[in-house]
Amino acid sequence: MTSTHATPASDHAHSLEPVPPGARSSTALHQFWIWAGANIAPINWVLGALGIKLGLSLTDTLLVLVAGNVLGMSVFGLFVLMGQKTGVTQMVLARSAFGRRGAYLPAALQGVMSAGWCAVNTWIVLDLVMALLGQLGVHGGGTALKIVVVLVIMGLQVGIAASGFKAIASFEKWTVPITLVVLAAMTAVAWTKTGVHWDFPGAHLGGKDRISAMTTVMTAIGVGWGITWFAYASDYSRFVPQSVSRRKLYWSSVLGQFVPVVWLGALGASLATVSQSTDPGKLIVDSFGALAIPVLLLVVHGPIATNILNVYSCSLAAQTVDWNVSRRAVSYGVGIFAAAFTILLVFQEDFAHTLDAWLAGLVTWVVPWAAVMAVHFYVVKRQNVDIEALYDPPGSSRLGDFRWDAVVSFLLGALATWTFQYGVPVALQGPGAKALGGIDLSWLAGVIVAGGLYLVLSRRRADALVPVRSTS
Numbered sequence: 001m002t003s004t005h006a007t008p009a010s011d012h013a014h015s016l017e018p019v020p021p022g023a024r025s026s027t028a029l030h031q032f033w034i035w036a037g038a039n040i041a042p043i044n045w046v047l048g049a050l051g052i053k054l055g056l057s058l059t060d061t062l063l064v065l066v067a068g069n070v071l072g073m074s075v076f077g078l079f080v081l082m083g084q085k086t087g088v089t090q091m092v093l094a095r096s097a098f099g100r101r102g103a104y105l106p107a108a109l110q111g112v113m114s115a116g117w118c119a120v121n122t123w124i125v126l127d128l129v130m131a132l133l134g135q136l137g138v139h140g141g142g143t144a145l146k147i148v149v150v151l152v153i154m155g156l157q158v159g160i161a162a163s164g165f166k167a168i169a170s171f172e173k174w175t176v177p178i179t180l181v182v183l184a185a186m187t188a189v190a191w192t193k194t195g196v197h198w199d200f201p202g203a204h205l206g207g208k209d210r211i212s213a214m215t216t217v218m219t220a221i222g223v224g225w226g227i228t229w230f231a232y233a234s235d236y237s238r239f240v241p242q243s244v245s246r247r248k249l250y251w252s253s254v255l256g257q258f259v260p261v262v263w264l265g266a267l268g269a270s271l272a273t274v275s276q277s278t279d280p281g282k283l284i285v286d287s288f289g290a291l292a293i294p295v296l297l298l299v300v301h302g303p304i305a306t307n308i309l310n311v312y313s314c315s316l317a318a319q320t321v322d323w324n325v326s327r328r329a330v331s332y333g334v335g336i337f338a339a340a341f342t343i344l345l346v347f348q349e350d351f352a353h354t355l356d357a358w359l360a361g362l363v364t365w366v367v368p369w370a371a372v373m374a375v376h377f378y379v380v381k382r383q384n385v386d387i388e389a390l391y392d393p394p395g396s397s398r399l400g401d402f403r404w405d406a407v408v409s410f411l412l413g414a415l416a417t418w419t420f421q422y423g424v425p426v427a428l429q430g431p432g433a434k435a436l437g438g439i440d441l442s443w444l445a446g447v448i449v450a451g452g453l454y455l456v457l458s459r460r461r462a463d464a465l466v467p468v469r470s471t472s
């Protein structure tokens, strides 16, 4: 066996092994750019428009957007810190709570989610790319042209992700500053030339209807958006040395997410008050045609910048379920799956409803998984997980194959989340939420049931392991 010291630093970028101190060269600022780059994408302005499309006033939409993301992103920072503390990916860390094979469950869900995001992020920009191409004189083509655009974007993002970490980092370094300038110009045009209705009343919802719509939107765009990133956090922060201040790492990661999500969400929501049927980017191009080419570049850049993270984390998830395929093969596999899924989405009529269904569906598993992980790492283990034991082979792991306290808490937590969910599709409307008159408390119910139950069950396990206690 070769010793860890003999392994070249770059190999750690792609393996599940803990990143040794000498190979950790990321900084708090890098982490800021990774998360900001992932969120400077049109999907975030579509997200803001979702509130308006579901009937909320502009004020209520902004309220939900800010409150939800303060909550979601402040917890996101805690998941970032897990990676710095251990040097381990998010799904390998899940073995500590769920067991060596028990962690297959969240890792498989994470694999499917990240591949699915690739499709959703690509699909969301298609209409806009068509409109911008139209502005530039490329007309017609319809669905066939859309499919060509899907294949081009998918090819680019999978190509970059498959080439590896260096390609990802240089791509973000060169493109993100330019997209920021375009975005600033877009925002200036949007807020001065398009006639935003700042007092937009929405569907004049009142009383329970208003609370119902607000809580549904809260689950999707307020909390849902941020928490779906929890499952990725440590995959990137494991490269940050322990010498970097935790406070600095926490705030740079949290703000890297929060600033673009809320900025773009507010841009999308305010533009949706001008026209709910037109994509915000198209509105801006209509008001200020000279921006067509830079906006087109921004729009195509969006899914690429986000999806290179999705493809990379998907390949780590595949390794975590002991699937012995190369990272490159996984990247191409994700590309093929995501291209097919995107083409399927092209035939979906309703943007807002499809997006809500996707986000609300993800909340049902991410919330209970995150609650178990947070309790496990910060309360039960007090940040000291046995890192070596995470790498024991299945069947003879010191952790055990299945840790039932975590698995049961997770499953019941998922059930509780669904029970109190009031998503747009009927399948995501649980009996608890219906009994409350359409109020969606899904994420709260999931946190309380999964987190609370795990706290109790893991305590019982600790008691069972140590029958004679010297201290009380």
Ligand SMILES: Nc1ccnc(=O)[nH]1
Residues within 6 Å of the ligand: 114, 117, 118, 121, 224, 225, 226, 228, 229, 306, 307, 310
């Ligand atoms: N909210 C998101 C989480 C993970 N991946 C994405 O593309 N988006």
